[in-house]
Amino acid sequence: MGPDSAPGPAVPWQKILWERQPFPDNYVDQRFLEELRRNEGIRQYRYWAMVKEAGLVGQQLSCVAIFITLWLYMEQSLLSPETLLWTSLLCALLGYGLYQALSSPAEPGCEPRTRLADLQSATIFLSFTFGFSPVLKTLTESVSTDTVYAMSALMLLAHLVSFPYAQPFPPGSLSLNAALFASVCLASRLPGALHTFAMLSCALLVFALWPCLLHRIKENASSQFAGVCVGVCIGGVVGLGSQWLGGAVLLALALGSVTLLCPLLLIRLQRHKDNIHGPWDEAEIQEDLGRFLHHQTG
Secondary structure, three states: OOOOOOOOOOHHHHOOOOOOEEEEOOOOOOOOHOOOOOOOOOOOOHHHHHHHHHHHHHHHHHHHHHHHHHHHHHHHOOOOOOHHHHHHHHHHHHHHHHHOOOOOOOOOOOOOOOOOHHHHHHHHHHHHHHHHHHHHOOOOOOHHHHHHEEEEHHHHHHHHHHHHOOOOOOOOOHHHHHHHHHHHHHHHOOOOOOHHHHHHHHHHHHHHHHHHHHHHHHHHHHHHHHHHHHHHHHHHHHHHHHOOOHHHHHHHHHHHHHHHHHHHHHHHHOOOOOOEOOOOOOOOOEEEEEHHHHHHHH
């Protein structure tokens, strides 16, 4: 709708609805396009800043690859459950110490968790997991192996899709439950109950505790965040390559696409963005509401 070229009455036109005016309903004056605004509020992105943010997605892909690699080693009896348990315990202690070292002062009114409370939570989880390991070991005995693998792949994909990358602390309930469900399915195909317990403990470390530590590193040690993501990605590619070379190549291509190619495409596509805003947009109730109410009551 453009401005009306026909000469209008001497009475100035006002953009109001509560008074009768000697103008047609679709009349606008020459000031109509003066309020045109283009690309209002568009955010300008920097390539390397986006690559750094995309590293969170890449490292989560690598975490899934690392977990699958550990499961493959366990299934082939190349890794004992005792070794995995002691390694997971050592990593958990080191990670907890780093998490406490990077902790920021508590906000007013918020009671920080004590070390005793953290120890109690870990003890309860490990006790229940160890007690139910024989049950979880036989949980999928009546299900075919192909079905178990398909369910695990689907749940790991759901974990990656639903993972809260913008705010990974605390981990999203849907993504965490999907990852733990896949872990239970895969652990039930291992030789013994101790293998199942070790695999589930490792799953808790990878999918529940590691995102919390990574978020703390990003918030309080941002200069080291990129290096940590790169290290996790390299570990995922190398670990998967030790079992399946083709899978390592696919993972490397996926990581390159997510962390390097996608940010570049987004920046290039920003050039073609063209949003217009003006007086034809949805009306906003502002100071004219009082005048309208006064006119109606008057």
